[in-house]
Amino acid sequence: MPVNSSPIALVTGASRGIGRATALLLAKRGYRICINYCQDHSAARSLVSEIETLGAESLLVCANIADESAVCEMFDLLDQRWGRIDALVNNAGILHTQSTIEGLTAERINLILQTNVTGTFLCCREAVKRMAKRHGGSGGAIVNVSSAAARSGSPFEYLDYAASKGAMDTLTKGLSIEVAAEGIRVNGVRPGFIYTDMHADGGEPDRVDRIKSSLPMQRGGRPEEIAAAIVWLLSEEASYSTGSVLDLAGGK
Ligand code: NAD
Numbered sequence: 001m002p003v004n005s006s007p008i009a010l011v012t013g014a015s016r017g018i019g020r021a022t023a024l025l026l027a028k029r030g031y032r033i034c035i036n037y038c039q040d041h042s043a044a045r046s047l048v049s050e051i052e053t054l055g056a057e058s059l060l061v062c063a064n065i066a067d068e069s070a071v072c073e074m075f076d077l078l079d080q081r082w083g084r085i086d087a088l089v090n091n092a093g094i095l096h097t098q099s100t101i102e103g104l105t106a107e108r109i110n111l112i113l114q115t116n117v118t119g120t121f122l123c124c125r126e127a128v129k130r131m132a133k134r135h136g137g138s139g140g141a142i143v144n145v146s147s148a149a150a151r152s153g154s155p156f157e158y159l160d161y162a163a164s165k166g167a168m169d170t171l172t173k174g175l176s177i178e179v180a181a182e183g184i185r186v187n188g189v190r191p192g193f194i195y196t197d198m199h200a201d202g203g204e205p206d207r208v209d210r211i212k213s214s215l216p217m218q219r220g221g222r223p224e225e226i227a228a229a230i231v232w233l234l235s236e237e238a239s240y241s242t243g244s245v246l247d248l249a250g251g252k
Contacts, residue, residue: 006057008082009234010034010074012065012123013092015044017196018145018230021223022089023047025231027056034059034078034085036092065092065119075126086138087234088127090120090168091145095198098157109160116164117171120144124175124186132182139183141234144172145226148192148249165190169245176243185242187233192249193220216251 009026013019015037023033024047033051035058037044044060051058059081063070078085094115096108124142131140149158150165169188176186193199193211204210212219229248232238 004032004057006030006032007086008032008034008078008084009087009089010036010078010085010123010127011089011091012036012119013038015040015047017198018191018194018223018226019089019091020047021227022091022230023058024050024054025224025227026087026234027051027054027058029231029235030056031087032057032059032082034061034074034081036061036063036065036074038062038064038092065123066114068122071119071122071126075130079130084137085127085130086140088123088140088142089145089230089234090123090142091230092119093145093147093164093198095158095161097201098204099159100156101159104160112160112164113167116161117167120168120171124171128175128179128182128184131184132179134182137182140185141238142175142184142186143230143233144168144186144188144245145230146172146188146190146245148190148247148252150190150245151247172245173243180242185233185238187238187241187243188245189226189229189233190245190247190249191221191226192247192252194223194226195220196223214252215249219250221248221250 009031011023014023014035061074063074131137147165149162154162172188
């Protein structure tokens, strides 16, 4: 039987939004995809069908990325299925409703940090163990999905979320240096306002119009526009890029 040499990617939080667009574009580019999701099983199943229609292989894994044993089990399943990982997209993330510092509780802050920061660390750790040349791996590429909020700090809105994304950017930089000699590149993207269900809550009624008018490009972004940059950073075309975090925020 011929050996399948298609690269293998894991995308966290892939059932919708930016993760879904990224998984679909990777499938179009010939990757086999491990689709991680947390709750929305039917949306994840429909992504599997779409990927199959594209003629690509997928592996569906339900795992909370903030749970260390669930992350380890997910990577074990990936090992059993394909025995390798070439690309990781740390996309899963959460955002709570708008709040100033006075409305933040330890419980809420910890939930954000456990998902956006701890979850990203755990997936990076498991991917590095498998990609590193010193462990017999053949290198790889990681992209962390941060946010423009990491630069602005999101005062009066999402201080906790912004701080979690700042931590992700620092991880991207430090890890990129730690694993460069292992043939692993680590980059990030900082999307601005992107039309996804993350904003389903909406906040104040005029929030979207206010954001759009504050942007040089006067519009929000589409998930596909973020996916294109992620897939480029994973590709050989970005072979000299590591430790970079690309701003994708309509000029802001
Ligand atoms: P989304 O809410 O549509 O998707 C996030 C996905 O992550 C969901 O499928 C959710 O189930 C999953 N997820 C959440 N917690 C998880 C966990 N513990 N384990 C596994 N999966 C989990 O949002 P999106 O807009 O597509 O966001 C994707 C990424 O982009 C996030 O990291 C987000 O912070 C970032 N981002 C989004 C925007 C935007 O405007 N939409 C802007 C900047 C950054």
